[in-house]
Amino acid sequence: MRERNRASEHGTIEIAGRYQEGLDGLAEFDYAWLMTWLHRLAEPGSDPPLRHVPFLLRGQWRPKGIFATRGPKRINPIGLSLI
Numbered sequence: 001m002r003e004r005n006r007a008s009e010h011g012t013i014e015i016a017g018r019y020q021e022g023l024d025g026l027a028e029f030d031y032a033w034l035m036t037w038l039h040r041l042a043e044p045g046s047d048p049p050l051r052h053v054p055f056l057l058r059g060q061w062r063p064k065g066i067f068a069t070r071g072p073k074r075i076n077p078i079g080l081s082l083i
Helices: 017-023
Strands: 033-037 078-082
Touching: none
Parallel strands: none
Antiparallel strands: 033 078
């Protein structure tokens, strides 16, 4: 599998106006941690599988633990990304 240069990937984050002042000084850093609240969880009352293969990597990976992936069926709604 070829490794990608992730530093060249771009995305957009929308921050509510009331939080703009809290971003002052962030541009001085090379990276930041982005914490998100993910709205799509497993069906209420059901436990998602603890191991799966990410859909973009089917056939290339063996199953990984849910905490080592960005699986769509999460145990909790918290996301953490290094940006």
